[in-house]
Amino acid sequence: MDIIFLHDFKAKTLIGVYPWERIVPQTIQLDLEIALPSSRACQTDDIHDALDYALIVDRINNILTNKHFSLLEALAEHIAQTILSEFHAPWVKVSVAKLGIIRGVKKLGVRIERGQRRG
Numbered sequence: 001m002d003i004i005f006l007h008d009f010k011a012k013t014l015i016g017v018y019p020w021e022r023i024v025p026q027t028i029q030l031d032l033e034i035a036l037p038s039s040r041a042c043q044t045d046d047i048h049d050a051l052d053y054a055l056i057v058d059r060i061n062n063i064l065t066n067k068h069f070s071l072l073e074a075l076a077e078h079i080a081q082t083i084l085s086e087f088h089a090p091w092v093k094v095s096v097a098k099l100g101i102i103r104g105v106k107k108l109g110v111r112i113e114r115g116q117r118r119g
């Protein structure tokens with residue numbers, strides 16, 4: 001299985017369960033692993049055969065700007081389902097973390113894995 005990874009992708013968004021978190025944007029860190037539907041690009045060296053990671057970054061930035069979630073879990077699920085449905089990836093692993101939100105904890109978050117449903 002060939003994979004595109006995006007590590008240490010930091011961006012600001014409104015997220016959280018508390019009222020102040022609906023007003024003050026927070027920096028989150030995303031780490032993604034995205035399985036590729038095909039390895040054709042390895043042979044052809046053609047971007048048209050590749051899953052363009054720049055488009056994935058653009059799409060995630062769009063989500064972070066336009067959608068606001070209470071829970072990291074819900075954001076991770078939305079990103080995972082977007083990548084599966086819009087980029088036809090067979091499988092994706094999404095980690096979403098907040099940085100320094102709780103005293104004594106440098107980074108905390110959730111990690112989910114999702115695949116295409118059969119049938």
Ligand SMILES: Nc1nc2c(c(=O)[nH]1)N=C([C@H](O)[C@@H](O)CO)CN2
Binds near residue numbers: 018070073098
């Ligand atoms: N499982 C989760 N627990 C909590 C979340 C979350 O997203 N998932 N979020 C919060 C608050 O928004 C937090 O960021 C502030 O302490 C608390 N617990």
